[in-house]
Amino acid sequence: MAESASPGTPPPGFTGIVSDWSSDQTTFKGAGWGKPMMWLFILSDIFIFGMFLLGYMAARMSTTDPWPDASAVFALNMFGMQIPLLLIAIMTFILISSSGTMALAVKYGYERNRKVCGRLILATAALGAVFVGMQAFEWSILIADGVRPWANPWGAAQFGATFFLITGFHGTHVTIGVIALLYMYRKVMRGDLDDGRPGAVTGRKGRWEMVEILGLYWHFVDLVWVFIFAFFYLW
Amino acid sequence: MAELGHDATSYAPPREQPEMELPHSHSFWTTYVFSQDAKTIAIQYSVTAISVGLLALLLSILIRLQLGFPNTFSLIDPSTYLQYVTMHGMIMVVYLLTALFLGGFGNYFIPLMIGARDMAFPWLNMLSFWFYFVSVLILVASFFVPGGPTGAGWTLYPPQLISEGTPGIHGGVILMMVSLGVFIAGFTMGGLNYVVTILQYRTRGMTLMRMPLTIWGIFMATLLALLAFPALLVAALMVLLDHLAGTSFFMPAMFSMGEQLPHEGGSPLLFQHLFWFFGHPEVYIVALPAFGVVSDILATHARRNIFGYRMMVWALIAIGGLSFVVWAHHMYVSGMNPYFGFLFATTTLIIAVPTAIKVYNWVLTLWHGNIRLEIPMLFAIGFIFTFINGGMTGLFLGNVTVDVPLADTYFVVGHFHMVMALAPVMTIFAAIYHWYPKITGRMLHEGMGKIHFWVTFIGAYAIFLPMHYLGLAGVPRRYYAYGESSPFIGESVVTLNAFITVAAVLVAAAQLMFIYNLIRSRKHGKEAGPNPWNANTLEWQTEHTPPTHGNFGKELPVVYRWPYDYGVPGAKYDFIPQNVPPEEVEMIDEGVRRT
Numbered sequence: 108m109a110e111s112a113s114p115g116t117p118p119p120g121f122t123g124i125v126s127d128w129s130s131d132q133t134t135f136k137g138a139g140w141g142k143p144m145m146w147l148f149i150l151s152d153i154f155i156f157g158m159f160l161l162g163y164m165a166a167r168m169s170t171t172d173p174w175p176d177a178s179a180v181f182a183l184n185m186f187g188m189q190i191p192l193l194l195i196a197i198m199t200f201i202l203i204s205s206s207g208t209m210a211l212a213v214k215y216g217y218e219r220n221r222k223v224c225g226r227l228i229l230a231t232a233a234l235g236a237v238f239v240g241m242q243a244f245e246w247s248i249l250i251a252d253g254v255r256p257w258a259n260p261w262g263a264a265q266f267g268a269t270f271f272l273i274t275g276f277h278g279t280h281v282t283i284g285v286i287a288l289l290y291m292y293r294k295v296m297r298g299d300l301d302d303g304r305p306g307a308v309t310g311r312k313g314r315w316e317m318v319e320i321l322g323l324y325w326h327f328v329d330l331v332w333v334f335i336f337a338f339f340y341l342w
Numbered sequence: 343m344a345e346l347g348h349d350a351t352s353y354a355p356p357r358e359q360p361e362m363e364l365p366h367s368h369s370f371w372t373t374y375v376f377s378q379d380a381k382t383i384a385i386q387y388s389v390t391a392i393s394v395g396l397l398a399l400l401l402s403i404l405i406r407l408q409l410g411f412p413n414t415f416s417l418i419d420p421s422t423y424l425q426y427v428t429m430h431g432m433i434m435v436v437y438l439l440t441a442l443f444l445g446g447f448g449n450y451f452i453p454l455m456i457g458a459r460d461m462a463f464p465w466l467n468m469l470s471f472w473f474y475f476v477s478v479l480i481l482v483a484s485f486f487v488p489g490g491p492t493g494a495g496w497t498l499y500p501p502q503l504i505s506e507g508t509p510g511i512h513g514g515v516i517l518m519m520v521s522l523g524v525f526i527a528g529f530t531m532g533g534l535n536y537v538v539t540i541l542q543y544r545t546r547g548m549t550l551m552r553m554p555l556t557i558w559g560i561f562m563a564t565l566l567a568l569l570a571f572p573a574l575l576v577a578a579l580m581v582l583l584d585h586l587a588g589t590s591f592f593m594p595a596m597f598s599m600g601e602q603l604p605h606e607g608g609s610p611l612l613f614q615h616l617f618w619f620f621g622h623p624e625v626y627i628v629a630l631p632a633f634g635v636v637s638d639i640l641a642t643h644a645r646r647n648i649f650g651y652r653m654m655v656w657a658l659i660a661i662g663g664l665s666f667v668v669w670a671h672h673m674y675v676s677g678m679n680p681y682f683g684f685l686f687a688t689t690t691l692i693i694a695v696p697t698a699i700k701v702y703n704w705v706l707t708l709w710h711g712n713i714r715l716e717i718p719m720l721f722a723i724g725f726i727f728t729f730i731n732g733g734m735t736g737l738f739l740g741n742v743t744v745d746v747p748l749a750d751t752y753f754v755v756g757h758f759h760m761v762m763a764l765a766p767v768m769t770i771f772a773a774i775y776h777w778y779p780k781i782t783g784r785m786l787h788e789g790m791g792k793i794h795f796w797v798t799f800i801g802a803y804a805i806f807l808p809m810h811y812l813g814l815a816g817v818p819r820r821y822y823a824y825g826e827s828s829p830f831i832g833e834s835v836v837t838l839n840a841f842i843t844v845a846a847v848l849v850a851a852a853q854l855m856f857i858y859n860l861i862r863s864r865k866h867g868k869e870a871g872p873n874p875w876n877a878n879t880l881e882w883q884t885e886h887t888p889p890t891h892g893n894f895g896k897e898l899p900v901v902y903r904w905p906y907d908y909g910v911p912g913a914k915y916d917f918i919p920q921n922v923p924p925e926e927v928e929m930i931d932e933g934v935r936r937t
């Protein structure tokens with residue numbers, strides 16, 4: 108019978124995993140409930156995006172019309188030239204950078220550096236908002252070019268349908284993240300996480316772990332973007 | 343010492359987690375309506391689920407009256423027939439069984455059985471119920487919109503789903519999809535709670551391998567649901583867009599009503615893949631909790647430890663994993679690549695292995711048991727019957743060559759009602775009779791319970807066994823009427839259909855008596871005491887019956903053993919609750935203590 112080892116000194120490697128899972132009380136030692144819950148949510152959300160992308164691939168393979176050429180469709184007209192994937196490269200760069208600021212925010216959060224942490228969260232939210240704004244810009248270009256969910260000038264109608272659906276769904280995720288980040292910014296700056304002040308909605312006491320949990324969500328949303336980017340723009 | 347207190351520890355492990363943050367309620371509203379206590383939420387879930395389940399039962403009676411006596415009752419026309427079949431199926435599977443097993447039983451039993459005070463995040467848990475409640479309202483609202491609810495069958499296959507001629511394509515389809523979306527969002531909130539609570543809030547001594555199988559079943563089912571519902575959500579979104587925004591995810595180029603539809607190039611097969619990637623795990627979402635509950639009830643009422651506990655746990659895990667790779671056995675006649683049929687038939691037959699292990703273990707638990715035929719036990723044994731029955735016909739349908747002629751006949755209707763309608767419903771009854779005393783402090787009336795069981799059990803066989811014969815005779819499903827007897831639809835079919843309908847009406851009447859029993863016993867039932875069945879699991883060891891907010895007293899219980907120490911040789915009583923330390927176990931020979 109594996110007894111719960113005294114917390115703090117987990118056995119290494121595979122034995123450690125086995126002893127965690129065969130122990131009583133908590134499976135993920137010292138992780139509380141918030142982080143496992145976010146991970147599980149992410150797992151479920153991975154299945155949503157996975158289904159979207161599989162649906163996209165299936166639609167792309169079963170349609171009879173030709174698929175529009177990504178590098179032509181997504182080119183930006185600048186300085187009298189067509190520069191393929193310029194806008195999207197910038198968008199991707201911005202979103203990835205926001206993961207960097209988020210990671211720093213978590214670090215300063217755990218160092219109880221309220222000011223720096225808060226500013227980094229604000230920066231993350233700003234980068235996220237810029238991303239959503241540029242996405243809206245891209246949508247408007249495509250719409251001006253005649254792309255609709257039910258048709259487009261270059262080929263298979265499923266192009267517009269899957270594009271708007273999937274980038275829209277991802278954009279919604281980013282938007283929700285931005286709102287949550289702004290809310291967290293306020294909590295951090297007001298010192299809620301230091302004093303354990305109960306949240307206005309859920310009534311849960313503030314903890315610094317919350318920044319990390321929100322960070323998990325944010326990194327996940329970024330990672331999903333990498334896949335969407337690869338499947339829509341590079342394929 | 344070996345058999346005494348399976349895996350007993352002689353000391354109590356130190357406490358690791360901090361006390362839970364429990365929200366305390368101060369007003370009527372936060373105590374009874376917007377309650378964050380898992381037990382209240384459980385009851386809200388259960389009452390809502392059972393109410394909408396009664397609606398589905400009523401629909402099935404209307405369907406049956408039409409099928410049994412097509413010329414006598416003209417209550418419904420062909421369109422309403424299809425709409426009622428659809429709503430009956432969808433409500434039963436999703437809004438009754440899923441909600442009751444996970445939202446109802448999950449909320450009540452997870453914290454109590456693992457020795458926690460509540461769910462990990464009670465606020466989210468409350469929100470989960472209200473999402474569910476709204477999704478039910480939206481679903482029921484579809485009866486009242488022009489055109490009524492959708493009539494495309496609970497499988498909702500496009501292109502038929504949204505093509506002119508199918509009932510309910512205007513408001514009905516939209517409400518159905520929105521309702522499913524809200525349901526899934528609400529379920530996810532609850533599901534995250536169930537899994538995380540089980541992983542992170544067990545009490546001292548409660549290892550995963552000492553959890554009651556009920557909790558294991560709910561745990562695996564919730565995991566399946568969290569990974570399977572996404573497919574349905576995605577499919578529902580795409581259908582909505584096809585319908586409202588004119589996209590063509592699932593809609594091929596089609597002629598309808600003499601004109602070409604504006605769709606082109608979509609794949610109806612893609613919908614079926616998405617739907618069944620959800621749909622097959624869904625079968626196990628309602629089956630796995632049933633497996634768990636039945637295991638616990640059999641052990642308790644046979645006064646015998648569950649046979650092969652570890653095997654039971656691993657079988658649950660194996661079934662859960664395999665259930666994600668069998669979905670296309672619902673699509674043998676869909677026109678997908680025939681080679682897939684071979685692949686999915688193989689995985690389907692493999693899943694029978696862990697399932698058979700479970701059945702053997704249930705039967706072996708009864709072997710040489712000190713069986714007490716109390717009502718929960720009767721229903722649990724009823725479950726074994728119907729489940730074996732449905733499992734057997736499942737082997738037929740899992741094989742491509744046998745399925746091809748049987749697909750879309752009444753054989754299928756008989757099969758899935760045995761395995762996923764009756765078996766879980768039997769379990770729900772068993773569970774309600776078993777736990778009602780804990781939840782209300784009173785016993786359900788025994789005489790009415792006996793009548794309820796026998797009418798339901800024999801009646802259910804009278805309904806669903808003949809359906810297999812009908813299917814073999816070639817009677818298709820989802821038909822409003824079969825016309826006068828002909829070389830294809832023989833005289834016996836007409837007679838049998840009438841017989842089935844009579845049985846169905848009787849079974850439905852018995853359910854009304856059950857509801858009456860539930861309401862009556864609340865006030866007038868026999869006092870139950872804290873542990874009427876002499877059971878071992880923690881929920882029977884609470885200070886108060888019914889348990890109060892926070893479940894346990896000042897101290898959480900400490901667990902020293904698995905929950906199946908029934909009839910331990912040498913012990914004075916035939917049960918040793920999980921929280922009894924080894925040195926306090928009373929032996930037959932007073933004074934002699936084995937440690």
Ligand code: HEM
Nearest residue numbers: 402405427428431434435495496497762763819820821846
């Ligand atoms: C007294 C109990 C019940 C009776 C008499 C009954 C009867 C029926 C009938 C007559 C049909 C229509 C067959 C057809 O025309 O194709 C049907 C369909 C169905 N039933 Fe039940 N049923 C009962 C309980 C349940 C339960 C508890 C479930 C839960 C899983 C369930 C799930 C379904 C499903 C999924 C369908 C298929 C709907 C469709 O074809 O779209 N039924 N039932």
Ligand SMILES: [Cu+2]
Nearest residue numbers: 622625669672
């Ligand atoms: Cu299946």
